Amino acid sequence: MVIGVGPFSIKLVLLAIVLLLAWSIARFLAKYPKNDKRKAAGGLLLDAVFWGFVAARVAHIIQWRDEYLQKPLSMLAVSDGGYLWWAGFPVAIVYVLWRTRKIRIVRQPVLMGLAAGILIWFASNHWLGMMQRSSIDFPDVQLATFDQQPVSLSAYRGKPVVLNLWASWCPPCRREMPAFEQAQEQFPDIAFVMVNQGESLKKVQDFLQAEQLMLNNVLLDPASGVMHQVRARGLPTTLFFDAQRQLQGVHMGEITAAGLKSKIAQYFD
Structure with a gap:
């Protein structure tokens, strides 16, 4: 079965859920000990995720540059699924480290929120892949x-x-x-x-x-x-x-x- 929720693919829905969970974890942890930097932690996490996505997309475009140069506008087709996460994750982490150099009190909550989001994302994708593979047989038509x-x-x-x-x-x-x-x-x-x-x-x-x-x-x-x-x-x-x-x-x-x-x-x- 090709899984989706309404007009949206299940991966897009999962991504939204993972972002919400990571954001919530960062905000929750930013309250302790004796701290209430929830707004700063939540905003910083979303910024880090954004720049991580950008880096992952740019790395994918560089890897497949010959194909993209044939049709440059296809670089904008972000729904194509073209991301190199091994390039995006370090950029997100470095961005957090740089932005928290003067407000280190929120560094740990944001990094822990990112780590939780990454783990949930990979676990949910593994589960989704297994469910999809088990539900779709080679067509006999x-x-x-x-x-x-x-x-x-x-x-x-x-x-x-x-x-x-x-x-x-x-x-x-x-x-x-x-x-x-x-x-x-x-x-x-x-x-x-x-x-x-x-x-x-x-x-x-x-x-x-x-x-x-x-x-x-x-x-x-x-x-x-x-x-x-x-x-x-x-x-x-x-x-x-x-x-x-x-x-x-x-x-x-x-x-x-x-x-x-x-x-x-x-x-x-």
Whole structure:
């Protein structure tokens, strides 16, 4: 199941909860001993988290600079999930140390709030990943090729599969197609399977021809069976399965070339 709360992804909701908990812990600890710097501690923690996010994002952009330089505006796609936390955490800690050089009384509460937030974030993400992997099986749905021959996704057994659910009426789907076209050439040992949801053969062919897209594995799912089976909440949705057909990760929404390659490196290397 692709988990979410209303229109928001579960990770965004978890992030908000973790921030609230870390902020509350820092404010609570700032009362002791004989101190009441709660406002300063809470504000400083949020500032540190902000600069940690910025550093993590910049580090990710630097790591995948070649892909981002091809489409510079994609650097702003923060929902892509592109963050290097090992770069963000030290920046957040150094920021706290620097800001508290003259008000050391709030240093410990803020650092403890940060530490608690980090632990809760990693624990909740580990739990979420386990729950997601156990709730989504490799789809077993009858699909069709462009020549109207029946085909199953089991035809791609023995290699990792990146499964993208899309439709031509979906603007984010259209924008991310070139990233998959590029990736299929760079990673020939991975099957990039583009399963169209609910559209006719002519509509799909006309779209691919108009956009001059050369995608190797485009399949038709007129009844949107795959979307229903994995309980995807919207389009586009991209699922990453290893060679044993075990789910490794899910990405909801548009994915950039850098985001796609970073997830391939994370799940399949």
